[in-house]
Amino acid sequence: MDKTNNDKIFCSKSAKHFLHYVKGKCRKHGIKLVLREVGYLKLDGNIKCSGYFDDEGGMLVVAMKSPLALEILVHEFGHLTQYVDNCKPWRNLGNSLDKMTDWLQGKDIRNTDKYINAARDMELDNEKRSVQIIKDFGLDIDIDSYIKRANSYVYFYNWMKTTRRWSSPNNSPYKNKALLEVMPKTFQKSYRTIPKRIAKVFKQEQI
Numbered sequence: 255m256d257k258t259n260n261d262k263i264f265c266s267k268s269a270k271h272f273l274h275y276v277k278g279k280c281r282k283h284g285i286k287l288v289l290r291e292v293g294y295l296k297l298d299g300n301i302k303c304s305g306y307f308d309d310e311g312g313m314l315v316v317a318m319k320s321p322l323a324l325e326i327l328v329h330e331f332g333h334l335t336q337y338v339d340n341c342k343p344w345r346n347l348g349n350s351l352d353k354m355t356d357w358l359q360g361k362d363i364r365n366t367d368k369y370i371n372a373a374r375d376m377e378l379d380n381e382k383r384s385v386q387i388i389k390d391f392g393l394d395i396d397i398d399s400y401i402k403r404a405n406s407y408v409y410f411y412n413w414m415k416t417t418r419r420w421s422s423p424n425n426s427p428y429k430n431k432a433l434l435e436v437m438p439k440t441f442q443k444s445y446r447t448i449p450k451r452i453a454k455v456f457k458q459e460q461i
Contacts, residue, residue: 258318259291259318259319259323260289260291260318263318263323266394268392268393268394269324269393269394272387272391272393273327276314276327276331279331280314280334283337284312285312285313285314285334286312286313286314287314288314288315289315289316289318290315290316290317290318291319292318292319293319293320293423294317294320295315298355301420302420302422302423303317304316304320304322304323304326304423304426305317305320305326305327305330306330307331307333307334314331314334315330322403322428322429324393324395325384325395325403328388328393328395331387332381332383332384333380335387336376336379336380336383343372343375343379343380344376346372346375346376349369350368350370350373350376351373354366354369354373354414357369357418358414358418358419358420367415370411370412370414370415371446373411374411374412374445375445377407377408377411378441381404381407384404385397385400385401385404399434399439401440402434402437402438402439403427403428403434404428404441405437405438405441406427406428406433406434407428409427409437409445409448409456410427412445412446413427413448413461417461425460425461426461427461430459430461432455432458432459433452433456433461436451436452436455437452
C-alpha cells in the first residue's frame with residue numbers, strides 16, 4: 255500500500271513531534287485540524303491557496319499534496335498562535351481580509367491600501383513566528399529558503415495593489431524561481447513598498 259503524503263511528510267521524529275504538538279493546541283483552542291490529500295484549496299471568491307486558518311470557523315486546513323505542505327502547516331499554525339496571543343498585528347487586522355477579498359472580486363471598496371497593508375503586516379509577523387517555530391522544533395526546513403519564500407509572499411501583498419488579483423497555484427510568489435532568486439534571505443526593516451528590481455520580476459513573471 256502506497257504511503258499518503260501525510261505519511262511521507264511526517265516520517266521524521268521532529269515532524270511527528272510538531273504534528274503532535276499542533277494537534278494538542280488545536281484541541282485546546284477548539285480548532286479542527288484538517289490535512290487534506292489535495293493539491294490546493296478554494297476560498298471565498300474562488301481564490302486558490304495551499305492552506306488557511308479560520309478562527310471564526312474554527313479550522314486549520316492544509317493541502318497535503320503541496321510540495322511545501324510542512325511549511326504551510328508551520329505557517330498556518332503560526333496564525334493560530336497569533337490568534338491565541340491576540341498580538342497587535344492580529345488585532346489590527348479587523349475585517350481587512352474580507353474587504354481585500356471583496357476588492358479582488360471587483361467590488362468598489364474604499365481605502366484598499368489600508369486593508370491590504372494590515373493583511374501584509376499580519377503576514378509578516380506570522381512569517382517571523384514561523385521561522386521561530388521551525389527552529390524550536392528542529393524541522394527539516396532550510397531557514398534561508400523559507401525566508402526567501404516568506405519575503406516573496408509579504409511583498410506580494412503590495413504587488414496586488416497593482417494587479418488586483420490573487421496569484422494562481424501554479425505561479426504563486428513563493429514557487430516562482432525567478433522571483434525567489436532576487437529575494438533577500440533575511441527579513442527587511444520595511445515592506446511599505448516593493449524595491450524596483452523586485453517589482454520588475456513580479457511584472458515579468460506575471461504573478
